[in-house]
Amino acid sequence: MKKYMLAFFGGNMALRYDNLEKAEKEAQKKHLAAWGEWMLKLMKSVHLEVGYPLGSDGRRIDSDGSHDYHFSDTTEGGFIVIKAESLDQVAEIARSAPIIKNGGYILARPCGEMK
Numbered sequence: 001m002k003k004y005m006l007a008f009f010g011g012n013m014a015l016r017y018d019n020l021e022k023a024e025k026e027a028q029k030k031h032l033a034a035w036g037e038w039m040l041k042l043m044k045s046v047h048l049e050v051g052y053p054l055g056s057d058g059r060r061i062d063s064d065g066s067h068d069y070h071f072s073d074t075t076e077g078g079f080i081v082i083k084a085e086s087l088d089q090v091a092e093i094a095r096s097a098p099i100i101k102n103g104g105y106i107l108a109r110p111c112g113e114m115k
Contacts, residue, residue, distance in 0.1 A: 001083040003049060003111040004090045007076040008097070011104030016077050017053035034098040042082065047093060051080030077104075081111065 014023050015031045023031070042048035054077055060069035077099075084090045087108060094106045 001085055003081055004084055004087070005109050005111055006080050006082060006090070006094055006097075007107045007109075008078045008099045009074070009076055009105050009107065011077070011099045011102040013073055015102065016056075016073070018056045031098070031102075034101075038096065038098055039080075042080070042093070047082045047084060049081040049083055051078065053078040076107075 013019060015027065020028055020031070039048065039051065054071070056071050056073075058069050058071060060067050082090065082093065084093065087110070090108045094100070094108060097106060099106065
């Protein structure tokens with residue numbers, strides 16, 4: 001199996017990682033349960049390699065040095081790396097992600113291997 005990165009965009013911004021504590025408790029609970037169930041399913045099916053939600057504040061490192069950086073809501077809110085046989089299988093797996101039901105979308109890319 002090959003490795004693919006899925007990056008999560010959009011959806012309900014009130015339920016984004018940095019905003020989650022401000023969301024209504026019931027919405028928060030449903031959101032976390034949906035993601036927990038989906039991730040557990042991926043783990044049990046041996047597809048999940050790693051994944052994390054992403055915070056909005058970070059650093060930009062370039063030839064001028066390192067600077068505080070705020071990532072806008074239009075950037076990815078999280079990612080996972082999964083193992084799959086093809087991009088078609090990745091698309092099938094991704095269709096059931098909670099962010100799809102929440103109005104967001106996923107970009108999937110194959111991961112290269114360092115040789």
